[in-house]
Amino acid sequence: MVIQLPMATKDLTFQVTHNENAKSAQEREEIFANPGFGKYFTDHMVDICWSEHGGWHRPRVQPYGPIALDPAAAVLHYAQEVFEGLKAYRHEDGSIWTFRPEANARRMQRSARRLALPELPTEYFVESLRQLIAADGDWVPGGGESSLYLRPFMFAKEAFLGVRPAAKVNYYVIASPAGAYFSGGVAPVSIWLSTDYSRAGRGGTGAAKTGGNYASSLVAQQEAYAHDCAQVLFLDSEESKYLEELGGMNIVLVHRDGTLITPESPSILEGITLDSVLQLARDRGLATEMRRVSIDEWRDGFNAGDITEVFACGTAAVITPISQLKTADYTIGSADAPAGELTMSLRQELTDIQYGRKPDPHDWMVRLDG
C-alpha cells in the first residue's frame, strides 16, 4: 500500500509516465509552422491531487489526454475553478525561461482563496512548470515572438451536488505552442464599450482568474464582434462610469507628458504584464497613476490632445495598441490610427527581456530547463 503524504512533507517527487504516442519532430514542426493560439497541445500534462484530509499529493507528469470526471463533479455545476496563464520562451542559446512565475503562483493562491479552493504552494507551482518542460521542452518553439503558452488550472473534482467547497480538487498544467500573436506585425485594434453588461461587481470574483468571469463576458464579446471590434471594454457595475478592463486584458491610457494611467478597482484582475509595464515606465523616469479613470476623462482627454495613446496588456498578446473605442453613441479615435510610439517602445523593451535579448534588471526571468 502506498501512503500519500500530505503537503507538509514538501515532497516534490513527480511520478513521470512518458507518452508512448508522443508527436514526432516532424509533426511538431508542422504545428510550429502555424500554431494559432490554444489549438495544439504538447505530449504531457501535470496532475496534482488535493483532498481535505491528504492535502496536496500524487504529483505526476502523464501523457496529455482526457480527464475522467464524474458527471456530478462540482465544477461542472457550480464552476469552482481557477486558472493561470504564462509563457515559456526559448532564448538564442536554446535555454528555456519563463517570466515572473512566482507572481502567477501568488495570484493563483489569491484566486483560489476567493473560490474557496486550496492554495497550491509557490514551490509546487514553479516545480510543476519545470516538470512539464523537462518532459516537453522540445515543444518550446524558437524564433520570432513564438512561445509555449502554459496553462495551470485547478478545479473541484468531487462528485457532490450539494453546494459547498469541494473536498477533492485537482491541479493540472497543460501547454500549447503559440506563434506571434500578431502575425503581420503589431496591429492596433478597435474595442467596443459594453454598457449593458458588467464583468464583475463589488464583492464579486472580478479580481480572481476564474472561468466564470469569462463565461459572463462572452455575450458582451459577441456584441463587440458585431460592431467589428476585437475586444470589449467593461465599466464599473455601479455607476457605469469608470473604466475597468477588457475581457482578458488590462487597459492603460498614455498622457502626452508620458504618464501612464491605469484604472484602479477592486474588481479588476491584477495583470502581471501591467505591473511589469508600469515598472519599466518608472525605470524610464515616467510617472504612473493607478486610480479611478472615467470614460469621460478618456473622451475629453482625447479631444483635448492630452490622451495620446491607449493600449491593452496581458500575457497572450503582451501589449496591444488600441486605435479606437466604439460606443453606441460616439467613437473615440479612428480605426486607422497608428500604434503609439511609447506603447511600441515599452512592448519592445518587455519582449526583449522575455526573449533574453536585453538585460533583466528586476530578475523577472526564471530558467525552467536544466
Ligand SMILES: *Cc1c(COP(=O)(O)O)cnc(C)c1O
Ligand atoms: C489574465 C488576465 C489579465 C492579464 O494578466 P497577465 O498576468 O498580464 O496575463 C487581465 N485581465 C483578466 C480578466 C485576466 O484574466
